[in-house]
Amino acid sequence: MDITSIVVPSVQELAKEQLTVVPDQYVIQDQETVVLSSLQVPVLDLGKLLSEDLNLKGHELERLDYACKEWGFFQLVNHGISTSLVENMKRDTKALYELSKEEKKKLWQKEGEMEGFGQANVISKEQKLEWGDTFFLKTQPPHSRNPNKFNQMPQTFRENLEIFSAELEKLTIKIIELMANALAINPKEMTELFNIGTQFIRVNYYPPCPQPEKVVGIKSHSDACALTILLQISDIEGLQVLKDEQWIPVKPLPDAFIVNIGDMLEVITNGIYPSILHRATVNTEIERISLAAFHGPNTQAMLAPAPSLVTQERPAQFRKISVLDHFNGFFSQELHRKSYLNQMRITESGE
Numbered sequence: 001m002d003i004t005s006i007v008v009p010s011v012q013e014l015a016k017e018q019l020t021v022v023p024d025q026y027v028i029q030d031q032e033t034v035v036l037s038s039l040q041v042p043v044l045d046l047g048k049l050l051s052e053d054l055n056l057k058g059h060e061l062e063r064l065d066y067a068c069k070e071w072g073f074f075q076l077v078n079h080g081i082s083t084s085l086v087e088n089m090k091r092d093t094k095a096l097y098e099l100s101k102e103e104k105k106k107l108w109q110k111e112g113e114m115e116g117f118g119q120a121n122v123i124s125k126e127q128k129l130e131w132g133d134t135f136f137l138k139t140q141p142p143h144s145r146n147p148n149k150f151n152q153m154p155q156t157f158r159e160n161l162e163i164f165s166a167e168l169e170k171l172t173i174k175i176i177e178l179m180a181n182a183l184a185i186n187p188k189e190m191t192e193l194f195n196i197g198t199q200f201i202r203v204n205y206y207p208p209c210p211q212p213e214k215v216v217g218i219k220s221h222s223d224a225c226a227l228t229i230l231l232q233i234s235d236i237e238g239l240q241v242l243k244d245e246q247w248i249p250v251k252p253l254p255d256a257f258i259v260n261i262g263d264m265l266e267v268i269t270n271g272i273y274p275s276i277l278h279r280a281t282v283n284t285e286i287e288r289i290s291l292a293a294f295h296g297p298n299t300q301a302m303l304a305p306a307p308s309l310v311t312q313e314r315p316a317q318f319r320k321i322s323v324l325d326h327f328n329g330f331f332s333q334e335l336h337r338k339s340y341l342n343q344m345r346i347t348e349s350g351e
């Protein structure tokens with residue numbers, strides 16, 4: 001995949017300059033600032049979803065179905081990944097952004113590259129930038145890894161990431177299988193696409209900002225992949241989810257992963273489980289770090305609604321496209337709400 005992004009300077013370094021006014025390129029007007037904090041994204045228990053007690057399982061599956069239809073987001077507890085691995089991952093991820101400027105430079109994106117430190121979806125030198133640095137990396141399948149980047153990463157981060165990445169991959173298949181159960185279709189219709197699936201990680205670092213209301217940590221977007229599993233490294237709010245036209249902050253629970261539906265799952269479920277807009281805000285006081293793992297089908301696969309979910313009442317809502325073309329198309333555009341997925345929609349005129 002030859003996806004790339006224009007190389008931009010480090011916001012972490014910029015934030016160290018004790019600015020009082022944010023440079024214009026980071027000022028984003030017209031942001032909806034109203035947030036509603038009385039609602040919370042649903043919390044699901046994987047232990048119950050996998051339970052042999054069919055009542056318990058059935059009830060939690062209904063909650064999963066509701067969460068996927070109405071929220072596109074949930075927090076997952078009892079996810080089965082060991083606390084020590086998660087804690088190690090948190091420690092090593094923090095350390096990644098504590099590397100010296102020189103060390104980070106070695107891992108910075110090069111011209112024509114997407115992997116490494118930088119920002120994603122930067123298409124033009126004039127476009128508005130986000131108040132954050134990211135570290136982007138292909139992690140699955142193992143043969144797609146960039147040895148240059150892997151060899152230059154701190155050793156413990158790399159070692160723990162390799163284990164964590166494989167665990168998240170397995171967890172993704174479990175969640176997708178459960179979603180197929182909730183949709184009452186043969187799980188193979190969904191899971192077979194993920195045989196040798198893809199995984200990217202994106203470590204987000206949002207430094208404090210003197211004018212947080214003028215910038216955005218990550219613009220309002222839906223994720224291009226099928227399923228995102230996000231680990232909050234800092235115990236701080238920042239992620240917001242759009243629900244019924246209102247921004248709801250996600251209050252991270254200890255020991256939970258934040259899971260969300262991406263565009264590709266919206267396609268596979270023929271629109272039944274839509275991807276949801278979300279964004280990250282920043283604050284004046286303290287940095288925030290998150291690690292998102294994006295899971296997509298095998299790049300050789302074709303992306304289309306699962307046959308059983310295409311019916312007379314619900315004809316196919318998306319055009320067929322290869323997974324590879326979908327990823328390439330997404331990263332060749334600026335991040336803007338659901339604009340990329342909307343181009344794949346079959347309109348009423350049948351185009």
Ligand SMILES: O=C(O)CCC(=O)C(=O)O
Binds near residue numbers: 290292
């Ligand atoms: O930092 C966050 O909580 C959100 C990150 C995100 O949406 C992404 O990396 O796609």
Ligand SMILES: [Fe+2]
Binds near residue numbers: 221222223278
């Ligand atoms: Fe996202």
